[in-house]
Amino acid sequence: MYPNNPPPPGFHPTSPPVPNTIIVGAFHPMLGEYPAQITCPRCQRQVVTEVNYVNGTMVWIFVLVLLFIFFPLMCVPCCIDQCKDVEHFCPSCRNFIGLKKRI
Template identity: 30%
Template sequence: MAEKSMPSDPSSVNFINNQPPPPPYQGPPPAMQPGPSGTTYVTATPVVVAPINVVRIMGSAPSSYICKSCNMNIITRTEVKPATKTHLFALLLCVLGLWPCVCVPYCVDSCQSIDHYCPNCSAYIGTAR
């Protein structure tokens, strides 16, 4: 079997569909060529910036919101429940000798936390404290 050797002259190589060879490498791209004052210019690459999620402060009343779970424009459903602050106020009233007033922090909304939920999918949205 005869061995094929590489031709010594690259111009004698036959290309597919008789296309000429690609041009030789001539150096850096035009954007990297030195400028008239010897400064090298570099092209800028685009920067992708991710959107920032803005946290919305929820109040004690139901508020309009776009639910992240079901993508619906909703009015939030609120649930009031005692928080650590509620229990601390009740303990303070008991320590001060005002034990008949211990139930007051459990009746006042400003002493409790208010959770906001989506009425469509029941997803938790946030807490107002």
């Protein structure tokens, strides 16, 4: 913790120093297109996630295909939740838990 300098006077660490850890992402096999019951990694509560549908790769692929096949229907995939990616949030602390991508 203090490689070159000694700790300041009166400093007594209660536990050994822990290196900084950054968790980039975690795999949640239970996260799908519907709310799931999990333990929130932030608040440690057993919760049923809240879901939010967002436009993802699958929506834009369908929009481009419909643009060339039948122009008036190209916005339909933006209105269908089954085409969208699903974001999961903790209802207690509003922490982002995970994302279910369609593609």
